[in-house]
Amino acid sequence: MAEKDPAHGDSRPRPVNPARGGSGADTGWSVIGTMLSGMAVWGGAGWLLDRWLDIKVFLPVGIIFGMAVSIYLVVVKYGAAPPPSGGQRTSTTPGGRRSRPRTQKGQR
Secondary structure, three states, X not given: OXXXXXXXXXXXXXXXXXXXXXXXXXHHHHHHHHHHXXXXXXXXXXXXXXXXXXXXXXXXXXXXHHHHHHHHHHHHHHOOOOOOOOOOOOOEOOOOOEOOOOOOOOOO
C-alpha cells in the first residue's frame, strides 16, 4: 500500500476512471437557477432605474431582457439536443451533393 503513495512533493497519478458528469436533475436546477437569477438581476436593475427616473417602464423591460439573456446563456452552455443516431436518409456524392433517389428498374 505504501508503494502506491507518491513520494513527498511528487504529484499523484490520475485516477483510472474519470469523474462522472452531473445528473439530469443537476442540469435542470442549473437551468432554473440561471433563468431566475437573470430575471432577478435585470429586473432589479430595471426597478432601480424606475425609482431613480420616476418612470414605471424599466422593471418589465428588465425582466424580459433578463429572461432573454438567460435563455441565450442556457443554450450556449448546454447546447442543443444531439442529432438522432440514425443514418442519413439520402446518400451524398463525393462532392457533397445529394445523389438521386434510387428507383426500381423501369421507373423514372
